[in-house]
Amino acid sequence: GENVEQHPSTLSVQEGDSAVIKCTYSDSASNYFPWYKQELGKRPQLIIDIRSNVGEKKDQRIAVTLNKTAKHFSLHITETQPEDSAVYFCAARSQTGRRALTFGSGTRLQVQP
Amino acid sequence: DAGVTQSPTHLIKTRGQQVTLRCSPKSGHDTVSWYQQALGQGPQFIFQYYEEEERQRGNFPDRFSGHQFPNYSSELNVNALLLGDSALYLCASSPPGQGITGELFFGEGSRLTVL
Numbered sequence: 710g711e712n713v714e715q716h717p718s719t720l721s722v723q724e725g726d727s728a729v730i731k732c733t734y735s736d737s738a739s740n741y742f743p744w745y746k747q748e749l750g751k752r753p754q755l756i757i758d759i760r761s762n763v764g765e766k767k768d769q770r771i772a773v774t775l776n777k778t779a780k781h782f783s784l785h786i787t788e789t790q791p792e793d794s795a796v797y798f799c800a801a802r803s804q805t806g807r808r809a810l811t812f813g814s815g816t817r818l819q820v821q822p
Numbered sequence: 823d824a825g826v827t828q829s830p831t832h833l834i835k836t837r838g839q840q841v842t843l844r845c846s847p848k849s850g851h852d853t854v855s856w857y858q859q860a861l862g863q864g865p866q867f868i869f870q871y872y873e874e875e876e877r878q879r880g881n882f883p884d885r886f887s888g889h890q891f892p893n894y895s896s897e898l899n900v901n902a903l904l905l906g907d908s909a910l911y912l913c914a915s916s917p918p919g920q921g922i923t924g925e926l927f928f929g930e931g932s933r934l935t936v937l
Contacts, residue, residue: 710881715864743925752826752912752928753865798864809855809878810926812864 711736713801715813722789723821730816732799733781741802742775742782743810748795756797757784789820824849826929828913834935835903843898843932847915854896855926856888859910871896900934908936 712735722728734742743758759766759773759782766773770789775782786793796817800810827846835841847854853872857865867880871890885901894915900907910933914926 713864745928752930754928755925758925800864809867809870809880810865811867814864815862 711739711801711803711811713799713811713813715799715816717816718814719817719819721819721821724789724791726789728784728786728789728793728818728820730784730797730799730818731781732783732801732813733779734801734811735780736801736803736805737777737780738805739801739803742773743800743802744773744784745798745800745812746795747798747815753798786818789818791820791822794818794820826851826913826915826927828911828929828932830932831930832933832935834937836937837903837905839903839936840899840901841903841934843900843911843913843934845896845898845913845915845929847894847896847913848927850917851915851927852894852918853916854890854894855914855916856896856898857912857914857928858882859912859931861909865912868898903936905936908934910934 715732740761745753746756747753757771759775770787772785796815798815799813802810829844855870856868859865868882870878874890887899890896910931912931913929
């Protein structure tokens with residue numbers, strides 16, 4: 710089945726800096742890659758997603774890139790703000806087999822004011 | 823428009839007991855998935871229900887079972903609880919026709935502690 714690895718597990722940046730979180734996946738049949746933000750004690754919320762027919766997607770300060778050949782995708786947050794502090798999860802969904810989302814282990818992002 | 827609602831929010835059980843968790847999907851959604859999130863980990867897929875049937879299942883033992891009702895709400899049952907079952911149980915729903923391909927909308931979860 711699908712396996713998703715996520716790095717780093719923790720990331721601390723200064724307010725205004727950029728943050729990058731990277732994920733790799735194992736199933737070449739995966740075609741949907743969402744990113745979720747989970748604040749302490751809250752539900753995971755989708756912040757951006759990308760499908761395998763595009764290489765990059767942006768939404769204001771957030772962007773995701775996908776390299777299908779290398780089977781990795783990344784989340785980029787620019788001009789970070791203290792409210793960006795949370796745990797971020799990447800996920801992948803395969804077109805075959807068990808077509809459920811497989812999540813990475815999460816990255817705790819701390820934005821220092 | 824109510825989102826995904828789950829109950830109870832917190833509960834404590836002892837080893838060997840049984841537990842039932844409940845989920846009401848977001849209005850207009852017909853597919854419900856359940857995930858287990860251990861502390862400090864990403865959510866792990868348990869199973870997905872659509873048209874009152876289990877459609878997909880993750881690597882969880884038969885102690886984990888579920889049900890979906892005609893109004894699309896769902897239950898997760900766990901029998902013979904183990905200490906390792908302590909986790910946040912998340913329910914997620916998705917709109918018609920997007921059970922496999924679409925965005926998941928998560929509830930706030932039910933936090934289960936097994937003593």
